[in-house]
Every structure is written in C-alpha cells, then in structure tokens.
Amino acid sequence: MNxxxxxxxxxxxxxxxxxxxxxxxVNKVNLSIPPGITSLVGPNGSGKTTLMNLISGLLRPTRxxxxxxxxxxxxxETYFRAVGYATQYDGFxxxxxxxxxxxxxxxxxxxxxxxxxxxxxxxxxxxxxxxxAPRRIAGFSKGMRQRIKLAQAIAxxxxxxxxxxxxxxxxxLARAETIALFxxxxxxxxxxxxSSHILHEVDxxxxxxxxxxxxxxxxxxxIRGVRDEISEQPMQILIRCDKPEHLxxxxxxxxxxxxxxxxxxxxxxxxxxxxxxxxxxxxxHIALNGVQIESVAPADDDAQSVYEYLIGTGExxx
Amino acid sequence: MxxxxxxxxxxxxxxxxxxxxxxxxxxxxxxxxxxxxxxVPMFAHWMIGHETDQLGVDVQIFAGIxxxxxxxxxxxxxxxxxxxxxxxxxxxxxxxxxxxxAPVRREVLLAGKFLxxxxxxxxxxCGSVLVQWIGMFIHHPAPLLNSYMFGGPGMSHLVSYLxxxxxxxxxxxxxxxxxxxxxxxxxxxxxxxxxxxxxNGILPAILKKISVIYWLKSxxxxxxxxxxxxxxxxxxxxxxxxxxxPAAVAIANILLLAAFVVVWSAMRxxxxxxxxxxx
Numbered sequence: 219m220n221x222x223x224x225x226x227x228x229x230x231x232x233x234x235x236x237x238x239x240x241x242x243x244v245n246k247v248n249l250s251i252p253p254g255i256t257s258l259v260g261p262n263g264s265g266k267t268t269l270m271n272l273i274s275g276l277l278r279p280t281r282x283x284x285x286x287x288x289x290x291x292x293x294x295e296t297y298f299r300a301v302g303y304a305t306q307y308d309g310f311x312x313x314x315x316x317x318x319x320x321x322x323x324x325x326x327x328x329x330x331x332x333x334x335x336x337x338x339x340x341x342x343x344x345x346x347x348x349x350x351a352p353r354r355i356a357g358f359s360k361g362m363r364q365r366i367k368l369a370q371a372i373a374x375x376x377x378x379x380x381x382x383x384x385x386x387x388x389x390x391l392a393r394a395e396t397i398a399l400f401x402x403x404x405x406x407x408x409x410x411x412x413s414s415h416i417l418h419e420v421d422x423x424x425x426x427x428x429x430x431x432x433x434x435x436x437x438x439x440x441i442r443g444v445r446d447e448i449s450e451q452p453m454q455i456l457i458r459c460d461k462p463e464h465l466x467x468x469x470x471x472x473x474x475x476x477x478x479x480x481x482x483x484x485x486x487x488x489x490x491x492x493x494x495x496x497x498x499x500x501x502x503h504i505a506l507n508g509v510q511i512e513s514v515a516p517a518d519d520d521a522q523s524v525y526e527y528l529i530g531t532g533e534x535x536x
Numbered sequence: 537m538x539x540x541x542x543x544x545x546x547x548x549x550x551x552x553x554x555x556x557x558x559x560x561x562x563x564x565x566x567x568x569x570x571x572x573x574x575x576v577p578m579f580a581h582w583m584i585g586h587e588t589d590q591l592g593v594d595v596q597i598f599a600g601i602x603x604x605x606x607x608x609x610x611x612x613x614x615x616x617x618x619x620x621x622x623x624x625x626x627x628x629x630x631x632x633x634x635x636x637x638a639p640v641r642r643e644v645l646l647a648g649k650f651l652x653x654x655x656x657x658x659x660x661x662c663g664s665v666l667v668q669w670i671g672m673f674i675h676h677p678a679p680l681l682n683s684y685m686f687g688g689p690g691m692s693h694l695v696s697y698l699x700x701x702x703x704x705x706x707x708x709x710x711x712x713x714x715x716x717x718x719x720x721x722x723x724x725x726x727x728x729x730x731x732x733x734x735x736n737g738i739l740p741a742i743l744k745k746i747s748v749i750y751w752l753k754s755x756x757x758x759x760x761x762x763x764x765x766x767x768x769x770x771x772x773x774x775x776x777x778x779x780x781x782p783a784a785v786a787i788a789n790i791l792l793l794a795a796f797v798v799v800w801s802a803m804r805x806x807x808x809x810x811x812x813x814x815x
Contacts, residue, residue, distance in 0.1 A: 312629060
C-alpha cells in the first residue's frame with residue numbers, strides 16, 4: 219500500500235506520529251490506502267483507535283501530514299463531508315430516539331429538510347432499524363446501538379467510512395448483514411476502514427490489512443502478500459491426498475521441507491517449507507510418481523497466522 | 537447556498553439539538569428549582585402574610601433578593617450548569633465527537649452552543665423573574681399595582697431586572713462556556729470565579745471592574761438602603777456599590793467581555809481533540 223503513485227483517492231499518511239504527552243499513540247506511520255475494504259488489526263494499545271481518530275480528524279498529528287482523497291482535516295467544511303466515522307465509544311446524546319440521533323446530526327451538513335429526512339431514513343433502512351428508530355437509544359441493545367452509530371456514520375454518504383470495532387455486539391444475523399453492507403460500500407468505490415479483533419472475519423471481507431503493534435505499522439497489504447514477505451517463518455501447506463503417510467516419507471528426503479505431519483482427519487498432510495515455489499515444483503514431480511493429490515492450499519496465510527508470526531504467538535489480538 | 541446561509545443553518549441545527557437537551561434533560565431539573573427558588577417565599581408572602589399597604593417594602597425586598605441571592609447564586613450556578621455542560625457535559629457523555637465529525641467550523645459550533653445556552657438560560661431565569669414579580673406584587677390592590685406598573689417606575693424596574701438577568705446569563709455564560717472548553721474539571725475555575733465575584737465589593741476600583749457582578753449591579757434599578765443599625769455589615773459589601781457605572785456603560789462592558797471571551801474560546805475550540813479515555 220506504500221504506493222508511489224497517488225490518484226487523489228487514497229488515504230495518505232506521511233510520517234504521522236501522535237503522542238499523548240510522553241505516551242506514544244502511533245509513530246512514523248506512512249500509508250497510502252486505496253479504496254476498498256481495509257482492516258486494521260492489532261492488540262489493545264497497538265494504536266488502532268489513535269490511527270482511526272487521526273484519519274477521521276478527531277485528533278491532530280503531533281508530527282507528519284495526512285489527507286483523505288486530497289482533503290485536509292484542517293478544512294472541516296469539506297473534509298467531514300467525505301469522512302464518516304463510527305467510533306468505538308458507546309456514548310450517545312441523552313434522550314434522543316434512533317431517528318432523532320441520525321436526523322439531528324445530519325442537519326449539520328446543511329442539506330435541505332426533505333433531503334435530510336430522506337437520507338436519514340435511507341441510512342436507517344440500510345442498517346435494518348426502521349422499526350426501532352422511533353424508540354429511545356437508551357433502550358437499544360448493544361447491537362442496535364452499534365447499528366444506529368453505523369447509520370449515523372453513513373447517512374451523509376461519505377467516500378471514506380472509518381469503523382472502530384463495528385461488529386462488536388452484533389448477533390450472527392446482524393453481523394452477516396453488516397458485513398454485506400461493508401462489501402456493498404467497498405464495491406461502490408468507497409474506502410471502508412475497519413478495525414476488528416476477529417481475524418477470520420477480517421480475512422473474509424478485507425481487500426487489504428494493516429497490522430499494528432505498539433504504535434507502529436508492522437505490516438500492510440493483501441494478507442497473502444504480507445504472508446509471503448515473512449520469509450523467516452516457514453510457510454504451512456495442507457495437501458489433501460490418498461496416501462499421506464507415503465507422501466510424508468517421500469517429502470522428508472528433501473531439504474525444502476522443514477516439517478511434515480499428518481492432518482487430524484488422516485486425509486491430508488501439513489507441510490512446512492521455507493521455499494514454497496520449489497516445494498510446489500517438487501510436489502508436481504511426486505504427484506507423477508503414484509500419489510493422488512486432491513488439493514494443495516496454504517494453511518497459514520490467514521490474518522490470524524500472519525499476525526501471530528509478526529507479533530508473536532499467545533498475544534491476544536484486538 | 538452561500539457561506540453565511542450554511543453557517544446560519546448549522547447554528548440552528550446545533551441549537552435544536554442542545555436546546556432540547558438543556559430544557560428537557562432530567563439532570564437539568566435542579567436548574568429549574570434553583571431559578572424558581574426565590575419565587576417560593578414570594579408566593580408564600582402573597583398567600584399567608586402580606587400587608588397590602590407595603591408596596592414600597594416589597595420593592596425593597598425584591599431588590600434585595602434579586603441582587604443578593606438571585607444574581608449571585610441562582611443565575612451564577614444555573615449558568616455553571618447550563619454552559620459548562622455544553623462542551624464538558626458532552627465529553628463526559630462521550631458524545632462531543634458527533635459534532636466534531638460534522639462539516640462545521642469549530643467557531644460555528646461554539647457560536648451555536650453559546651446561543652443555545654443563552655436561549656435556555658435567558659428563558660429559564662428571565663421567566664423566573666416574571667414569576668417572582670407576580671408572586672411579590674400580585675396581592676397588592678389593582679389600582680395601587682396599576683399606578684406602580686404603568687404610572688410609576690414598576691415597568692422600568694421590571695425591564696431592568698430582566699435586562700440584568702439576561703446580561704448575567706451573557707456574562708457568566710461566556711465565562712463558563714470558556715471554562716468548559718479549556719478545563720477538564722471546570723468546577724475549579726467556577727469556584728475561583730465565585731470567590732472573585734464575592735470579593736468584588738472589597739477589591740480596589742480597578743480590579744472590581746474585572747468582574748460581571750460589578751457591572752450587573754449598575755444595571756439593577758434600585759439601590760438597597762443599608763440597615764440602619766448595622767451599617768458595617770460584611771454583607772453590605774455584596775450589595776452596595778460605592779462607585780456605580782452608568783447603565784449604558786455597564787451593558788456595553790458586559791457585552792464586550794462576553795464577546796472577547798467567546799471569540800477567545802472559539803480560537804481555543806479549534807484545538808479540541810477527542811480523547812475520552814483520558815478524561
């Protein structure tokens with residue numbers, strides 16, 4: 219994502235640092251994020267929320283510059299028409315109904331009353347809260363509060379949507395519907411920047427990931443691309459075949475193979491190799507010698523594995 | 537849509553949100569109680585203990601309650617509650633970011649919030665003055681009351697009290713709005729201001745002018761006579777002004793002070809960042 223070419227549609231961070239007094243928020247972040255769904259992954263305190271607050275203009279960088287689609291947060295009247303942000307804060311203005319919440323803040327955008335009403339209902343419909351909207355937010359469930367925040371963030375149709383832990387508290391159905399909405403927004407050419415600690419969901423929906431640790435960006439790009447760059451960590455490959463024991467015996471004689479073990483279902487073999495390309499060539503050769511191979515697939519190029527390799531196993535992610 | 541029209545629309549939108557919160561919030565109930573607290577003895581006076589030939593005394597009592605309690609305690613703390621909550625209350629509720637994520641200049645946001653605070657404070661406290669006025673004077677015979685209100689100084693007194701109340705809301709409102717923008721715990725500056733305003737009567741002439749209450753006293757229509765046998769009472773310092781300013785100068789000074797504080801707050805509001813975790 220560190221692209222030298224800039225089309226004016228990227229989120230650009232140029233050597234951005236943020237300190238809270240002596241405490242590091244994020245440090246020396248350089249990113250060029252293209253449109254699509256981008257996930258921000260990292261444990262508590264890694265700087266995800268700080269980065270999102272910087273991109274959404276709620277914080278000012280201590281050092282460096284940032285822009286979104288060519289706009290600067292120093293010009294709020296244009297910047298915040300392009301940016302929508304659903305924060306992780308579970309705070310709402312007191313006494314408002316779901317409808318009033320979305321409608322009231324949409325009025326600040328200067329739309330006509332008719333457009334304001336239409337856009338507010340449109341956003342509420344997109345998150346599936348039309349029936350609940352006339353009720354007070356104080357009586358909403360956690361999932362409903364998440365969705366009404368999302369409605370408020372998308373109501374003005376921003377080009378850049380920043381979502382901090384947007385799937386927290388959602389039941390499976392709402393989660394699936396929300397992910398579908400993210401995909402829809404991403405396919406419309408919007409930026410959708412999501413932080414999540416549920417990494418398999420990140421895998422399913424992200425065009426690219428940004429991995430953070432202790433205020434630094436430790437990896438960025440497409441998940442598989444990031445995995446390929448972790449050369450010191452042997453790649454794990456799952457081979458489905460008819461004779462896994464026989465295959466394992468053959469593979470052990472080759473130096474590319476670091477480890478081979480039977481899969482739990484006994485119908486496959488998990489192999490770890492430092493040289494994936496040459497290993498695939500080797501596998502083609504073995505396949506010609508009587509082993510019926512059904513499938514070959516990387517087993518550790520998901521976000522969870524990549525993150526564990528980068529940050530260290532046993533560290534909880536958020 | 538031109539820029540001014542957009543700003544005006546945004547200010548009205550901010551006022552709609554904030555006014556409903558200020559007027560109808562359950563946690564703001566104490567402000568109504570505080571504002572109406574002087575009306576209780578006045579209505580009690582009407583119902584149980586009035587003497588119909590004491591209009592002049594009632595005028596003095598009203599003036600005393602207004603200057604000694606209403607301006608210094610009720611309006612002061614009411615403005616603390618209303619104006620400090622405009623920013624600080626939203627920080628506590630973690631809802632300020634909804635404003636900051638809108639395409640609104642911080643100066644416009646601050647203007648909208650200040651105006652909504654003013655509308656609320658003036659409505660509540662000037663409304664209370666009217667209620668108190670009714671409670672204090674309604675029991676007098678109609679001819680006497682008519683003569684006082686329309687043939688005498690009554691109407692001008694009432695207008696002056698309303699003006700002093702509104703100016704108190706403007707002056708204290710601007711200061712407490714600024715405190716809400718600048719301080720994490722604005723109650724500390726509020727306490728400092730309370731002490732400063734309380735000491736106004738014993739401050740040197742140059743220092744006493746750096747206050748709201750000094751100018752407000754000059755807008756009040758009646759000087760309260762000192763108690764005959766207790767001329768050196770410390771409380772006299774709170775009420776009397778040995779060097780009053782002309783009302784027009786007093787009004788101009790309060791408005792200038794408020795304008796200066798609001799503009800300064802608007803400049804500081806540009807630096808507001810959202811970091812609820814550290815609040």
